[in-house]
Amino acid sequence: xxxxxxxxxxxxxxxxxxxxxxxxxxxxxxxxxxxxxxxxxxxxxxxxxxxxxxxxxxxxxxxxxxxxxxxxxxxxxxxxxxxxxxxxxxxxxxxxxxxxxxxxxxxxxxxxxxxxxxxxxxxxxxxxxxxxxxxxxxxxxxxxxxxxxxxxxxxxxxxxxxxxxxxxxxxxxxxxxxxxxxxxxxxxxxxx
Amino acid sequence: xxxxxxxxxxxxxxxxxxxxxxxxxxxxxxxxxxxxxxxxxxxxxxxxxxxxxxxxxxxxxxxxxxxxxxxxxxxxxxxxxxxxxxxxxxxxxxxxxxxxxxxxxxxxxxxxxxxxxxxxxxxxxxxxxxxxxxxxxxxxxxxxxxxxxxxxxxxxxxxxxxxxxxxxxxxxxxxxxxxxxxxxxxxxxxxxxxxxxxxxxxxxxxxxxxxxxxxxxxxxxxxxxxxxxxxxxxxxxxxxxxxxxxxxxxxxxxxxxxxxxxxxxxxxxxxxxxxxxxxxxxxxxxxxxxxxxxxxxxxxxxxxxxxxxxxxxxxxxxxxxxxxxxxxxxxxxxxxxxxxxxxxxxxxxxxxxxxxxxxxxxxxxxxxxxxxxxxxxxxxxxxxxxxxxxxxxxxxxxxxxxxxxxxxxxxxxxxxxxxxxxxxxxxxxxxxxxxxxxxxxxxxxxxxxxxxxxxxxxxxxxxxxxxxxxxxxxxxxxxxxxxxxxxxxxxxxxxxxxxxxxxxxxxxxxxxxxxxxxxxxxxxxxxxxxxxxxxxxxxxxxxxxxxxxxxxx
Numbered sequence: 095x096x097x098x099x100x101x102x103x104x105x106x107x108x109x110x111x112x113x114x115x116x117x118x119x120x121x122x123x124x125x126x127x128x129x130x131x132x133x134x135x136x137x138x139x140x141x142x143x144x145x146x147x148x149x150x151x152x153x154x155x156x157x158x159x160x161x162x163x164x165x166x167x168x169x170x171x172x173x174x175x176x177x178x179x180x181x182x183x184x185x186x187x188x189x190x191x192x193x194x195x196x197x198x199x200x201x202x203x204x205x206x207x208x209x210x211x212x213x214x215x216x217x218x219x220x221x222x223x224x225x226x227x228x229x230x231x232x233x234x235x236x237x238x239x240x241x242x243x244x245x246x247x248x249x250x251x252x253x254x255x256x257x258x259x260x261x262x263x264x265x266x267x268x269x270x271x272x273x274x275x276x277x278x279x280x281x282x283x284x285x286x
Numbered sequence: 287x288x289x290x291x292x293x294x295x296x297x298x299x300x301x302x303x304x305x306x307x308x309x310x311x312x313x314x315x316x317x318x319x320x321x322x323x324x325x326x327x328x329x330x331x332x333x334x335x336x337x338x339x340x341x342x343x344x345x346x347x348x349x350x351x352x353x354x355x356x357x358x359x360x361x362x363x364x365x366x367x368x369x370x371x372x373x374x375x376x377x378x379x380x381x382x383x384x385x386x387x388x389x390x391x392x393x394x395x396x397x398x399x400x401x402x403x404x405x406x407x408x409x410x411x412x413x414x415x416x417x418x419x420x421x422x423x424x425x426x427x428x429x430x431x432x433x434x435x436x437x438x439x440x441x442x443x444x445x446x447x448x449x450x451x452x453x454x455x456x457x458x459x460x461x462x463x464x465x466x467x468x469x470x471x472x473x474x475x476x477x478x479x480x481x482x483x484x485x486x487x488x489x490x491x492x493x494x495x496x497x498x499x500x501x502x503x504x505x506x507x508x509x510x511x512x513x514x515x516x517x518x519x520x521x522x523x524x525x526x527x528x529x530x531x532x533x534x535x536x537x538x539x540x541x542x543x544x545x546x547x548x549x550x551x552x553x554x555x556x557x558x559x560x561x562x563x564x565x566x567x568x569x570x571x572x573x574x575x576x577x578x579x580x581x582x583x584x585x586x587x588x589x590x591x592x593x594x595x596x597x598x599x600x601x602x603x604x605x606x607x608x609x610x611x612x613x614x615x616x617x618x619x620x621x622x623x624x625x626x627x628x629x630x631x632x633x634x635x636x637x638x639x640x641x642x643x644x645x646x647x648x649x650x651x652x653x654x655x656x657x658x659x660x661x662x663x664x665x666x667x668x669x670x671x672x673x674x675x676x677x678x679x680x681x682x683x684x685x686x687x688x689x690x691x692x693x694x695x696x697x698x699x700x701x702x703x704x705x706x707x708x709x710x711x712x713x714x715x716x717x718x719x720x721x722x723x724x725x726x727x728x729x730x731x732x733x734x735x736x737x738x739x740x741x742x743x744x745x746x747x748x749x750x751x752x753x754x755x756x757x758x759x760x761x762x763x764x765x766x767x768x769x770x771x772x773x774x775x776x777x778x779x780x781x782x783x784x785x786x787x788x789x790x791x792x793x794x795x796x797x798x799x800x801x802x803x804x805x806x807x808x809x810x811x812x813x814x815x816x817x818x819x820x821x822x823x824x825x826x827x828x829x830x831x832x833x834x835x836x837x838x839x
Contacts, residue, residue, distance in 0.1 A: 097447075100334035101351040104447050105358060105421070107332045108454050112420040112505075113413050116459060120466045120501040124476035131473040134482055134496040134524060144484040147494050149473070149523040152486040159487065163606075172481055172493040173404050174518050176603045178633040178753030180731040182838055186588035186602060194592060205595035212586070212601040215521025215631045221606040225595070256607045257529035260292050263598065265606045272487055 137269065146269050147171070151218045154272065158237035160230050162268045163209050164193060165217035174216040189213075198233070221265040224253040240279045248274055289579050289611040292533075296615065297575070300537045301544060301568065308548020314456035315431045315449060316553050329451040338442025341785035344432050345778060347446040348425060352392055352774075355421055360388040362414040372407035373480030374495070379405060382762035389766040391418035393773035394426060394511060394655055396626055396748035397739075397765060399757045401517025403495035408478060415513060416502050420462075423509025423542075424453035426657030429777050430546055433661055434553035436784035437685055439792055443784075457542070458509060465538055466504035472531040475524050476500040499525055507538035510655040512626030512748040519628045520616075521605050532608045532629060536619055543623045543653035546660045554685060558803040563663060566812045570652035571622045574642045578614035581638040587838045600639075603631025614639055621646035624655035626748025633726075633735065633751040637834040640751070641827060644738060647745035649819040650704065655746060658773075661780050667802075668697040668783060670814040674800055674807075683799055687787040696786075700779040704744055705822045707768050711740035712826065720760045726753030730837060734830035739765065744772040 124132035135148040146152045151162040153169045162169075166177035179186050190211035200206040207225040227249045235242040252271050253264040317323045330336045339347065362369065363384045367377050379387075383399055390397045391414075402411060428449035435443050470476055475496045482494045495516065502515045503525055516522040526532050547567065551560020583599040598610040613630030620627055621643035632643055646652065651662035667684065672694045675682025682689040715721025716736050725732030735751040742749055743765040750756065756765070793799075801807055 096334065097347045097350045098354070100447050101347070101354050104333050104351065104451055105354055107451070108421050108424075109413065109417055112454055112459055112462075113417045116462060116466075116505075117412055117416075117498060117501050119463060120470060120504075121476055121478065121498060123467055124470040124500060128470055128473070131527070132470065132476045132500075133479060134475050134477070134494055135473065135527070136482055136484070136494075144482060146484045146486055146492060147482070147524075149527050150492070150494055151523075152484070152488075152492050153490060154488060156488060169492065172495045173401060174495075174516055174522050175401070176518060176521065176631040176634065176752070178631055178726060178751070179602065180727045180753075180834070181600050181602055181634060181636055182587040182731070182834070183727055184588065186586065187592070190589055190592055190594060194594075200593040202593055205593040208586070208589070208594050208596040208598070208601045209606055211589070211592075211594055213603070214605050215603045215628070216516070216518035216523065216605070218523055219605050219607070220523055223606060225597075257292075257533075257609050260295075260533075261529065261609045263606075263610070269487075276487070 137273070148267065148269060149220050151220045152269060154268065156237070157233050159272045159275070160222065160227055160234060160268050163219050163222060164189065164211065164213045166213040167217040169218065171218055174218050176215045176217060177213045197229070220267050220269060222268055224249070224264040224266060227253070227266045227271065234275070238275070238279055244279055245275070248278060292609065292611045293575055293579070293615060296533060296536050297540070297571070300540050303537070304541060304544035305548060307541065307545035308552065311457055311545055311549040312552040315427065315452050315549065316435065316444070325452070325456060329448050333445070333447035333451060336445045336448050339445055341436065341443055341781045341788070344443045344446050345781050348429065348777070349774070351446065351450065352425060355418055356388050356392040359391060359414040359418055360384060363387055363410050366407045366410045369407065369409050371409035371412070371478065373478070376405060376407045382759045383757070386762035386766040389769050390748065391415050391511070391513060392422055393746050393769045394422040394509070394624065394658070395743065395746040395769045395773070396506065396511045396513030397743055397750065397769065398513055398748065399762055402514060403497070403516045408497055411502060411515060412498060416505060419505045419509050419511040419513070420454055420458055421450065423458055423511065423656045424450045426655055427453035427457060427546070428657070430550060430657035430660050431553065433664065433780055433784055434550045436788050437687070438554045439686065458505065461508055462505045465508060465534065466500050468534055469500040469504055469531055472534065473527040474500040474503065474531060496524060503535070504538065506627060507535050507625065508542055510539070510543060510623045510625045512620065514627060518631070521603070521629060521631065523605070526605070526608065526629065529607060529609055532612055536612070536616055539619050539625045539627070540623055540653060542656045543659050546657055550660050556685065556803070562803055562808045563811070566808050566815070567652045567663070569812065570649065570815070571618060574618045574622065574646060575615055578618050578639050578642040579611060581636050581642070582614040584636055590839060600634070600636055603634030605630070614642070617643045618646060620749060621747055622652050623659060624650060624745055624747045626742065628749050631752060632738070632749055633753045637731070637831045637838070640734060641831040643749065644741055644827070644831065645820065647741045647747050648708070648823045649815055650745045651815065651819070658746070658776065662776060664780055665697045665700050665776070666811060666815050666818065668693055669701070669818060670811045671800065673814065674810050678800070680798060680800060683793055683795070684802065686792040686795060688790055688793060692786055693783045696779045696783045700776050701818055703775045704772065707744040707772055708740045708823070709826060711764060711768055712737045715740070715764070724755040724758060724761065726755070730830055730833035734834065737826055737830050740768060743768040746773050
């Protein structure tokens with residue numbers, strides 16, 4: 095019985111310090127020092143309306159925007175998840191074939207980069223590879239009526255290596271890229 | 287930069303950090319008699335008596351405290367719909383899910399049959415689950431400290447309630463504050479505001495779940511807990527925003543399990559022995575990492591007939607910002623320790639890659655969970671010393687303790703229980719509708735899903751092949767029971783071994799005593815782990831991952 099009473103006191107002490115105190119310290123620090131990322135890296139437009147999170151993929155289907163990686167949960171940021179399909183599962187083949195068709199086909203000479211046909215772990219990967227962005231440049235330029243080279247330049251300027259010298263490939267944030275497109279290479283007026 | 291550099295920085299860097307941390311943990315957990323550190327008086331006031339306990343008394347206090355932990359969290363989860371800190375109005379949870387989740391977090395497993403952002407209130411996440419992430423990890427560190435005191439020949443094992451406070455307040459809390467602040471600086475969310483609602487560029491509504499992620503994630507990693515704030519764990523961009531938070535998380539996963547080995551060495555006063563154990567454990571994880579990285583660089587079999595360019599290997603279930611190496615690396619680290627958080631979806635790993643995390647959990651001692659990993663290795667040491675002694679015809683001794691039939695029987699029983707829980711559970715669910723109706727992928731892969739789930743529960747890991755529909759009543763109850771047995775049997779039986787050793791006269795070591803500080807002992811220990819740990823599971827591996835690999839087109 096004395097074990098139980100003492101145990102209760104230790105439980106209460108850990109609850110106060112490890113839950114209350116710890117949460118308060120981290121929360122206070124985050125809200126003061128990094129309020130933007132602490133609240134979910136939200137992105138607002140000129141009118142102050144939230145258009146998404148820099149860290150969360152959103153659906154893009156119109157040709158004038160770059161498209162993100164496919165999502166097993168249809169970009170549901172309130173219920174994230176992956177496909178969990180085995181890499182040999184025929185459903186993966188079907189999904190990839192459908193996506194290749196949506197992208198206007200792929201050939202041995204111009205294969206589609208793997209990230210555009212594979213779903214990420216949470217279905218919310220905000221990035222595509224640099225190659226995945228370049229694969230889409232022609233379509234975006236055509237839809238916007240601008241020079242492909244202008245779009246390519248924008249893509250290359252926004253691509254970065256996520257782990258500096260630890261990583262080989264470069265990636266682009268799709269939402270930021272599309273916002274930059276709208277700002278710098280405005281879409282035709284009738285698309286709004 | 288190639289794979290090897292990332293691996294070297296993470297594993298090697300953490301190994302270096304673990305040395306001073308091990309020394310610190312010895313100071314914090316086991317202050318020398320007469321030099322009790324200044325916190326001792328405070329902990330005595332909170333915990334009441336601080337007298338030394340014998341092994342039975344220590345064990346009873348541990349179990350009573352763990353029962354209390356389970357009860358508190360069970361009540362919070364079961365009543366969350368009426369409690370505060372619930373901005374998104376999460377509703378009532380299924381009773382079998384409440385049982386499973388309370389058992390899962392009490393046992394340091396963090397198997398999750400729910401998705402945090404869908405089902406849990408912020409109060410449930412913080413006061414229910416994050417609290418257990420601290421105290422269940424502290425329970426493991428306390429148990430190892432007590433076991434080491436017994437092996438060191440002290441008259442008593444110490445006092446559990448003192449040890450659990452030392453581990454919570456002096457080890458876990460300060461480390462968690464430092465790492466969580468770094469995670470915040472790395473861009474991780476930490477807010478009590480409810481979900482944000484965005485209007486996307488194409489005019490759709492997107493609800494974005496968020497919350498006090500940085501605090502939760504950090505102790506989940508440091509305490510080998512592994513339970514994610516969000517359903518898809520550390521693949522979620524808000525739970526792992528950058529390459530750098532990912533690297534820091536991997537360091538946090540293996541740091542304390544590594545330091546536990548050094549703490550053990552310092553308490554028993556044999557640091558060279560600890561170095562041999564550390565080397566054996568490191569060898570195992572390096573082999574698994576090499577295997578996982580190589581197997582995962584193979585292209586996705588499903589794309590064989592399509593014009594897909596796969597520069598970086600299989601990308602299904604992986605995040606681009608985390609880099610190509612880190613999916614398989616994380617998969618090995620999280621299962622070599624009993625962490626269970628994921629940085630890539632294990633179900634979508636190539637079949638042979640998926641075998642590496644399973645092997646980690648079958649052994650469960652190549653660093654293993656905080657505290658308990660070293661305790662599991664102690665079981666292998668008992669067996670190895672006994673077998674070696676028999677082979678050379680000497681009385682088996684370990685650090686001045688005679689190892690006899692009784693101790694070996696307990697050790698084998700604990701190792702055998704692990705195998706029975708995994709293989710028995712898998713057999714039952716694979717042979718009946720209980721499991722067959724819940725697998726996502728057909729054939730050998732479906733068997734792997736069931737095998738992985740029971741392995742993860744018994745090893746107190748918590749990761750999963752998440753294609754499995756494990757949110758059913760039978761799965762909740764079966765894995766809940768397996769987690770409880772898989773946690774407490776491998777604590778109770780080693781305590782009984784130490785109790786038995788303490789009751790005997792210690793022998794003095796002589797030239798004839800089998801050394802435990804050389805390469806021969808390390809080799810013997812490694813072989814014991816392979817033979818007892820791995821071979822038990824070879825038939826199951828053949829039916830699951832191996833069968834799937836060889837049936838690939």
